[in-house]
Amino acid sequence: MCEEHFDVAVNARATEFQSGPHRSQAPAPVVDISIVIPCRNGAASIRAQVESIADQISTADFEILVADNGSTDRSAEEVRSIPLGSAQSIRVIDAGQRRGANFARNRGAEVAMGSLLVFCDADDRVGAGWLDAFWTAFNDGVELAGGTCNRFYPENKGLISARTGLIDGLNFLPWPTGANCAVSRTVFDNLRGFDETFIHGGDETEFFWRAQLRGYALMLVEGAEITYIQRPLGRPAFRQSLVYGRSHVSLYAKFHSYGMPRTPFRLVLASLTRMVFLFATSRPRSQRRSEALKQLGIQLGRLQQSAKLRIWFP
Known part of the structure; x- marks a missing residue:
């Protein structure tokens, strides 16, 4: 806009x-x-x-x-x-x-x-x-x-x-x-x-x-x-990221008419690529693995809330 x-x-x-x-x-x-x-x-x-x-x-x-x-x-x-x-x-x-x-x-x-x-x-x-x-x-x-x-x-x-x-x-x-x-x-x-x-x-x-x-x-x-x-590594951080991802969709539902854009596809792709790379190159319960779980949680949270609110925010 x-x-x-x-x-x-x-x-x-x-x-x-x-x-x-x-x-x-x-x-x-x-x-x-x-x-x-x-x-x-x-x-x-x-x-x-x-x-x-x-x-x-x-x-x-x-x-x-x-x-x-x-x-x-x-x-x-x-x-x-x-x-x-x-x-x-x-x-x-x-x-x-x-x-x-x-x-x-x-x-x-x-x-x-x-x-x-x-x-x-x-x-x-x-x-x-x-x-x-x-x-x-x-x-x-x-x-x-x-x-x-x-x-x-x-x-x-x-x-x-x-x-x-x-x-x-x-x-x-x-x-x-x-x-x-x-x-x-x-x-x-x-x-x-x-x-x-x-x-x-x-x-x-x-x-x-x-x-x-x-x-x-x-x-x-x-x-x-x-x-x-910060939350402990692993599941607590993943659950928190799920919440963050859902909240992004709720914010978009309220503010998209004021100019809040959807996340560009190139940024979504970059996030997913980084997530795969971190999973492949990190040890369990390491900081890098936790970052990968956070990325996964955000994307899953966005998908869940998009389906719930019937509004697409990748």
Whole structure:
């Protein structure tokens, strides 16, 4: 779609993106930043993440909200036993009425008191200076942001891959990972939160695409750095990739009329060729074999969701 036609499509349809889940306006801010962490059965990892946030040295006052999405382990108990550190408060929010990270994020944001909302996950680690990097950007006028990620592979001798920032893997608009992103309270309320129909994959992508289509600029905050802990090699990584592949089709179903293209056949062919090569030249449970399984999972997920939605996205 040419740029002129794309702008017309965006303007003609902008009102459609105002119909997200309704959330009441938050009370007047009494802290600067609210960190919202969706969590489901994260007892094994949540303490380390919350402590890494509570220990942040920041010029901003901040609260930590763990939105418990129906955990059946001791996630809530773990969180309640964590010392405040530099945080004004650490709260567990009941977000178990409906499954999904986006429901949990919205529930946390609904009771958050900060003028800046920062979202991260329960199983990663934020770096030193992470919070102040977002706060500085916010005070410089940034309303929509993502941070940087160092991908950590626990099963592969702690390998950390090259640092990554905003993602641009679907030839449309960039987006940050939901494990490291921030949005002003004003923008969040204007967008009416995350789309709770995106339950398995694409959840943060939908939000940040919708925001950009409404005219908000997405910025990369390089100093907001996390260690992004990856799924174990093999089947867990394959299952996650299936989810990603399905989400690509769901995103295409929602955004193709705004200019999101199908994946060019040459790129699909290149992906399949790389997958076959990696399978043929890798050892079982190696990083290369895991990459091959991820490619396979994405392609199978796309096929499954294409059949389900009756819309073709290879």
